[in-house]
Amino acid sequence: MRSTPNSEELAHALLEVVGYTVTSARTLLDETPAYGPLRLLEAAARTIGVMQDAGISPAAVAELKVRIEASMAALFEDEASFRASVDEIISALLHLD
Amino acid sequence: MDVLDAIKARRSVRRFREEPVSAGDVERLIEAAIWAPSGGNAQSWRFVVVQDEARIRRLRMVSPGMPGPPPCIVAVCQDMNSAERQGARLGREKLTLLDSAMATQNLLLAAHAIGLGACVVASFHAGGVKDVLELPTDIVPILLVAVGHPIAAPAPPGRQREGVVFHEIYSEF
Numbered sequence: 218m219r220s221t222p223n224s225e226e227l228a229h230a231l232l233e234v235v236g237y238t239v240t241s242a243r244t245l246l247d248e249t250p251a252y253g254p255l256r257l258l259e260a261a262a263r264t265i266g267v268m269q270d271a272g273i274s275p276a277a278v279a280e281l282k283v284r285i286e287a288s289m290a291a292l293f294e295d296e297a298s299f300r301a302s303v304d305e306i307i308s309a310l311l312h313l314d
Numbered sequence: 315m316d317v318l319d320a321i322k323a324r325r326s327v328r329r330f331r332e333e334p335v336s337a338g339d340v341e342r343l344i345e346a347a348i349w350a351p352s353g354g355n356a357q358s359w360r361f362v363v364v365q366d367e368a369r370i371r372r373l374r375m376v377s378p379g380m381p382g383p384p385p386c387i388v389a390v391c392q393d394m395n396s397a398e399r400q401g402a403r404l405g406r407e408k409l410t411l412l413d414s415a416m417a418t419q420n421l422l423l424a425a426h427a428i429g430l431g432a433c434v435v436a437s438f439h440a441g442g443v444k445d446v447l448e449l450p451t452d453i454v455p456i457l458l459v460a461v462g463h464p465i466a467a468p469a470p471p472g473r474q475r476e477g478v479v480f481h482e483i484y485s486e487f
Contacts, residue, residue, distance in 0.1 A: 245378075
């Protein structure tokens with residue numbers, strides 16, 4: 218198990234997410250538009266991962282990461298299911314308190 | 315493992331255990347890759363095996379299609395000067411892609427045969443990958459392959475037969 222990162226490590230981990238997001242903005246120009254939602258959800262999952270490593274992620278948020286990753290798998294198999302699962306994740310995010 | 319069984323059972327694996335890929339297994343993957351067909355026998359492919367965690371994290375920054383994090387990434391590259399010298403324009407523009415794909419398929423099948431999982435990634439920023447791997451100007455990344463011990467393999471997607479194969483001549487339905 219990883220130890221809790223210090224602020225420098227946290228900043229570095231967040232910059233990795235920034236790098237991923239900016240790179241996605243560039244590579245998506247040449248890719249199928251369907252990859253857009255995937256990249257955004259991946260960025261969300263990675264951000265939660267950083268929060269988990271930093272010990273600042275409530276259990277409910279960690280559970281959302283699992284749901285986000287599961288929804289990504291559904292995109293190319295069942296778009297209706299994908300839409301529904303992302304809608305539910307949005308609702309869950311609004312009611313985390 | 316029968317090769318036809320391996321072809322059908324192989325999956326794109328996107329979730330891996332932290333366990334590293336052994337040097338022996340890496341060697342077997344590369345050995346399989348370099349025995350792929352090569353147009354004009356140019357063999358202008360170059361493979362960069364990455365297992366350092368920090369470098370893998372940097373690669374994932376510039377590779378949006380990269381799952382994981384995998385314990386090992388094989389960058390399938392081409393020496394474009396060598397390809398052009400041996401295969402002229404055809405070599406540089408076409409055979410580099412085809413050879414890389416055939417070598418990668420060999421690598422994927424070898425990984426599956428020895429119990430590893432792998433996933434091919436084409437969604438990456440070439441300039442970023444060149445930077446992370448310190449590739450010289452003439453060495454170009456074609457594909458990245460994430461490799462590791464699989465947590466789970468996805469269900470097989472269907473394969474379409476209708477409208478795919480024709481005999482003697484192409485015909486419309």
